[in-house]
Amino acid sequence: MLPPLTQAFVLHFGEMGSRWGFNRTVGQIYALLFLAPEPLNADQIVDQLGFSRSNVSMGLKELQGWNLVRLVHKPHDRRDHFATPSDIWTILRTLVEERKKREVDPTLSVLRELAMQAPAGPAEQHAQARMADMLTLIETLTRWYDDVKRMDDKRLIKLLSLGAKVQRVLEFKDKITGRTKTVADPAARAANEG
Amino acid sequence: MLPPLTQAFVLHFGEMGSRWGFNRTVGQIYALLFLAPEPLNADQIVDQLGFSRSNVSMGLKELQGWNLVRLVHKPHDRRDHFATPSDIWTILRTLVEERKKREVDPTLSVLRELAMQAPAGPAEQHAQARMADMLTLIETLTRWYDDVKRMDDKRLIKLLSLGAKVQRVLEFKDKITGRTKTVADPAARAANEG
DNA sequence: CTGAGTTTTCAGAATTTCCTGAAATTACCA
DNA sequence: TGGTAATTTCAGGAAATTCTGAAAACTCAG
Structure with a gap:
């Protein structure tokens, strides 16, 4: 059905999906859209991947929630089409931003919350100190990230290399x-x- | 059972666990060990978290697999005790290294594999070019990371700030x-x- | 309006992951 | 070597998640 290289890539993304915070369907849909030379509509995705229409619909919704996929309209076609940004650095920025939002921001806010509370007796002194260490580290990292993400691609690439x-x-x-x-x-x- | 700040932290880590690639049990065990002023043995963990002994055993094994927790022996005590490194930067390095191993290295090797194969007809030209873009980006990032991870803590912190x-x-x-x-x-x- | 084309919702089936208790294994002491 | 404490394994039950088909909702041309 899919040509072999495309197939291998799509299947790999399906397997990796769960490690990246989404499921097989979402991973495969993303991979397919990433490789596609043109935006695809939901039925094309169904045809190529063999998932149910509703599953594809949900997967696309999730990918839109991650800002990893955007809706595209083609002239004289009522159907929604979907595409990934063509620039890979843009994709990376989105991915990092969204993962940060899901994986670090909640912890950051919990730690700030807990840092303000009085320790319940001497038993919690040490625990609170540990949390403070973690908070400091996360704040250092997020400050760095907020700073770096404002750099334009050219400088960023230069810095990385x-x-x-x-x-x-x-x-x-x-x-x-x-x-x-x-x-x-x-x-x-x-x-x-x- | 647990004092309130500790409890809140532990529960939060349990919830976040799934977003970080492990489950509730593992997240809570890690949080508890992280806060503990002393290494804990498995039964102490069972008492504090209420999971079954076997579940704690598996969780500890997984955490050791991540190198996030190490085995400690106390004199005159046959039981295994477990602790997290006290230095938070060490913890960060381990976490990043292990996540890279699980989340990016497999994709890196698949992409290298696929980059070497001949595209099956013109249909795959574009797909292979996309994969090449992704490969270049990941290689740039991992080269940067391999480089930066060799820096000592002091310089790293300086650079971040x-x-x-x-x-x-x-x-x-x-x-x-x-x-x-x-x-x-x-x-x-x-x-x-x- | 009407109705065909398209997308979304959602209850429950299928699948996967998690967790437990019992049994097996290991480690160590006497 | 036998016995006890500690740990690990593992089959299967519990829980969570993923996926589907059917139905509802939406959209737009005529």
Whole structure:
């Protein structure tokens, strides 16, 4: 039915689905839409994947809830068509944002809530301290994320491909701002750049 | 049974468990161990959470499989005790590593596999190009991750708290390496540092 | 309006996952 | 080696989730 590479990809996404927070149907539908050169309508998805019409309808709704799939209308066709963004970085941003919303935000708000309450006796002192550690960590991470997600794709990609080498750049900068003279010395500069 | 803050935290982790790739039992056991000031043995967990002994045993095994919990032996006590690392950054590293192993590595290897196969006719050209896009993105991300995970905690935290401001540092560096004279000029340097 | 085409809802069947108690296994002491 | 404490395994019951078909609801051209 599906050509072999497409089939393999779709089946893999179906299997992985559960690890990514949705089910087989949703995973396969997403994979199919991701690969499709054109938006697909629900019946085309039914034909290709063999799920019931209602299951596909629910799967599409869930994918729209994740903002991973958008509704497209074709001229002279009453049926709804669905597509994934063609830009993969856009997809990544959406995925991360939605997973954060589901996986970390609820915990963040519970931890903030609990941090404000008085510990019920000395027994909970330690527990509350542990929660505070976790809260600090999550807040550090989400602040970083909120910051980074505002970067445009080009800079983001540049930053990613630099990897841990940013470290060196930072240390380089420290040196410069610390003692300007060193920077003016070409030999020292070359050493810093490695 | 459990003091109120502890209880709230444990129940929350139980609920979140399914979103994080494990079940209620595992989530609650982890939460309890995380908060505990001392390693706990299986019976203590049974007492506090009310799950069956066998369920706790399986949950602990799963947590050990994730490397999130380690076995501890107390002197003069035959029973196994369990603890989470006390350092929260260590926990984060483990969690990310294990999730990557489960959630991205399988897809990475499938995509590499499929990238090598010849498309079955022109119908699959587009599909294979899409897969290639995804592969490139995942490889970029995992390379970045492999790089960053080698950083020590101190530098990592520094980098995180810098957030998108690294950007400025990078541009600052570009200017310096591009035209040294400008850097030597204190006025221009001040402008770059913002 | 009407009615064909399309999408959504939803009760319950099918499937999967979770959890338990009983039995088996392991570890260790005397 | 026998006995006891501790842990693990596992078959099957309980619970949760996924999936379906039928019916309801919606949409729009005529």
